[in-house]
Amino acid sequence: xxxxxxxxxxxxxxxxxxxxLPFRASAAADEAINAFTGGAEVGEGGLTLTxxxxxxxxxxxxxxxxxxxxxxxxxxxxxxxxxxxATFNFGPLAGAQMASTRIRLAGTQDVIAIAKMSDGxxxxxxxxxxxxxxxCGG
Amino acid sequence: MADNVTPRVRVPRDATxxxxxxxxxxxxxxxxxxxxxxxxxxxxxxSIINRFTCDFNGQNVIDVxxxxxxxxxxxxxxxxxxPESGAFTFTWYDDDGSVYEDTxxxxxx
Numbered sequence: 001x002x003x004x005x006x007x008x009x010x011x012x013x014x015x016x017x018x019x020x021l022p023f024r025a026s027a028a029a030d031e032a033i034n035a036f037t038g039g040a041e042v043g044e045g046g047l048t049l050t051x052x053x054x055x056x057x058x059x060x061x062x063x064x065x066x067x068x069x070x071x072x073x074x075x076x077x078x079x080x081x082x083x084x085x086a087t088f089n090f091g092p093l094a095g096a097q098m099a100s101t102r103i104r105l106a107g108t109q110d111v112i113a114i115a116k117m118s119d120g121x122x123x124x125x126x127x128x129x130x131x132x133x134x135x136c137g138g
Numbered sequence: 139m140a141d142n143v144t145p146r147v148r149v150p151r152d153a154t155x156x157x158x159x160x161x162x163x164x165x166x167x168x169x170x171x172x173x174x175x176x177x178x179x180x181x182x183x184x185s186i187i188n189r190f191t192c193d194f195n196g197q198n199v200i201d202v203x204x205x206x207x208x209x210x211x212x213x214x215x216x217x218x219x220x221p222e223s224g225a226f227t228f229t230w231y232d233d234d235g236s237v238y239e240d241t242x243x244x245x246x247x
Binding site for chain 2: 059060061064076080081082084085086087088089090091092093094095096098099100101102103104105134
């Protein structure tokens with residue numbers, strides 16, 4: 001196969017864009033976190049994120065978030081085409097600041113949860129989930 | 139509008155005042171993410187439920203914002219405090235403007 005200069009440049013550009021994709025995905029997650037926290041510092045502890053270590057089917061991955069004293073919990077999947085998953089806002093009659101649901105994961109990645117506590121601080125928890133079959137099939 | 143959207147909710151029939159109860163909800167909905175393509179390679183437009191709320195006698199219990207990463211047939215399990223007898227109202231908001239509702243009575247002894 002003979003490549004002229006123009007084709008070489010095209011190929012090289014394509015390769016570098018492909019290499020940047022994972023970085024861009026996590027940048028989108030960081031943006032979503034910043035939008036939620038308003039740039040405030042995010043601590044650790046007080047938030048439990050329960051997710052399976054290995055999910056055979058990325059279409060339904062059961063997760064549970066539990067953060068006593070939280071007013072809202074944001075859940076993100078950093079490796080999905082769009083990282084946002086769900087935001088839980090707890091009202092005055094919430095018995096406990098916990099919720100469980102089922103989410104889609106495109107592949108093996110970190111699931112991130114950020115809780116906004118009633119005193120205005122933020123805490124974060126993350127868990128890696130290994131996915132055998134991704135849940136964004138086309 | 140998505141076809142055959144049926145909400146299913148499980149709430150205990152009775153409780154003592156101030157008790158914390160667990161509520162489970164499920165609604166049948168395809169939750170088309172907008173990422174998939176049909177046989178001809180054309181993207182299938184997004185069609186999801188984007189918000190779910192649960193209220194008890196007009197007071198909010200939980201308000202969830204859903205994104206396309208929520209699985210088909212969205213399922214939620216959460217906890218609520220019941221101060222008195224009354225009714226839980228569950229509301230799901232579809233992308234196409236449809237609103238699905240369900241209510242469950244609970245007796246407090």
